Amino acid sequence: MGRLTGKVAIVTGAASGIGRASAKLFAAEGAKVVAVDRADAVKDTVEAIKDNGGTAIALSADASNERDVAHFVDTAVGEFGALDAIYANAGISGGNQPPFFELTADHWRQVLDVNLIGVFLAIKHAARVMIPRKKGSIVCTASVAGIRSGAGGGPYSASKAGVINLTTTAANYLTGTGVRVNAICPGIIETGMTKPIFDYAEQRGTKDRIGQLNPLKRYGHPEEIAYMALFLASDEASYVNGQHIAVDGGLTSSMPVTGRIGR
Numbered sequence: 001m002g003r004l005t006g007k008v009a010i011v012t013g014a015a016s017g018i019g020r021a022s023a024k025l026f027a028a029e030g031a032k033v034v035a036v037d038r039a040d041a042v043k044d045t046v047e048a049i050k051d052n053g054g055t056a057i058a059l060s061a062d063a064s065n066e067r068d069v070a071h072f073v074d075t076a077v078g079e080f081g082a083l084d085a086i087y088a089n090a091g092i093s094g095g096n097q098p099p100f101f102e103l104t105a106d107h108w109r110q111v112l113d114v115n116l117i118g119v120f121l122a123i124k125h126a127a128r129v130m131i132p133r134k135k136g137s138i139v140c141t142a143s144v145a146g147i148r149s150g151a152g153g154g155p156y157s158a159s160k161a162g163v164i165n166l167t168t169t170a171a172n173y174l175t176g177t178g179v180r181v182n183a184i185c186p187g188i189i190e191t192g193m194t195k196p197i198f199d200y201a202e203q204r205g206t207k208d209r210i211g212q213l214n215p216l217k218r219y220g221h222p223e224e225i226a227y228m229a230l231f232l233a234s235d236e237a238s239y240v241n242g243q244h245i246a247v248d249g250g251l252t253s254s255m256p257v258t259g260r261i262g263r
């Protein structure tokens with residue numbers, strides 16, 4: 001038996017990185033998966049799941065558009081009969097934005113629309129179908145950038161701090177419903193989003209220096225986040241609610257002030 005056997009799960013941002021790894025892991029653990037992304041490559045994720053004997057469908061959708069969100073939630077219920085878990089993971093960095101004090105309202109809106117409002121919409125519509133069943137798990141991707149500054153641009157960091165707060169707020173608005181809401185705060189993970197950083201370091205021969213600030217002294221892999229998402233989505237996490245959990249090699253566990261062995 002898999003850890004999600006008999007469950008139906010949506011994963012957004014499933015065409016790449018953390019979302020793809022999570023969709024594959026959820027399916028390998030027995031979930032029927034609705035893989036959502038605005039990128040066509042979400043079909044490749046579903047192909048890989050099917051090749052592995054899993055069940056999944058691919059949906060093209062914009063996670064920041066309420067009609068799309070309502071549609072992918074309704075499709076999960078229509079195709080597979082229910083919704084047990086959603087991993088609201090789609091996100092953008094904002095790309096090469098100008099320096100902080102030159103940012104415009106449009107720069108902010110672009111990032112907040114996907115990273116924060118998109119997560120709210122996922123929570124809203126997942127809760128709509130989970131509340132009547134008195135159970136469900138909602139998992140969101142925040143970031144270590146939402147805990148402290150310095151790990152992303154201003155709009156990105158604020159959007160992820162917003163996701164952390166939204167997680168606690170939604171968990172409390174869902175009091176008495178049996179629906180849990182939690183967030184994961186990844187550290188530096190090698191994905192499509194961080195590709196420019198990894199490509200640049202590769203060119204300079206410094207890839208092994210990425211992640212040196214955390215006590216494990218390395219960067220992370222999408223599967224290491226997917227395992228936390230799997231746990232939170234599953235019944236193993238039945239008493240975990242309203243939390244944000246860093247999966248960052250220990251990056252946020254300390255102030256970088258005193259010396260450490262092996263630094």
Ligand SMILES: NC(=O)c1ccc[n+]([C@@H]2O[C@H](COP(=O)([O-])OP(=O)(O)OC[C@H]3O[C@@H](n4cnc5c(N)ncnc54)[C@H](O)[C@@H]3O)[C@@H](O)[C@H]2O)c1
Nearest residue numbers: 013015016017018038062063090091143188189191192193
């Ligand atoms: N990679 C890291 O180091 C890191 C660290 C902390 C948090 N995160 C977060 O992890 C999540 C996943 O990112 P990733 O690192 O796997 O990057 P990624 O770029 O590999 O994957 C993100 C996916 O989200 C999709 N997406 C973006 N906007 C969308 C939208 N509006 N509608 C539908 N799909 C959309 C993209 O097409 C892409 O497939 C994001 O929320 C990101 O902010 C990443």
